Amino acid sequence: ELDSLKRFKDDAKEVRAGLECGLSLKNYNDIKEGDQLEVFEVTEVARTL
Numbered sequence: 058e059l060d061s062l063k064r065f066k067d068d069a070k071e072v073r074a075g076l077e078c079g080l081s082l083k084n085y086n087d088i089k090e091g092d093q094l095e096v097f098e099v100t101e102v103a104r105t106l
Contacts, residue, residue, distance in 0.1 A: 058083045 062069045063079040072078040082088070 060081045060083045062072065064072055064076070069078065080094075
């Protein structure tokens with residue numbers, strides 16, 4: 058789970074593709090240079106007939 062996201066020294070809610078940012082993850086502090094993060098959003102959609 059994402060704990061914080063920053064663009065320069067300012068907090069950010071989102072960062073556009075191709076721009077640099079800093080992030081921290083809850084309960085995880087072993088991020089290393091070169092690691093790749095895969096991020097996605099889960100959206101629940103009600104079933105219809």
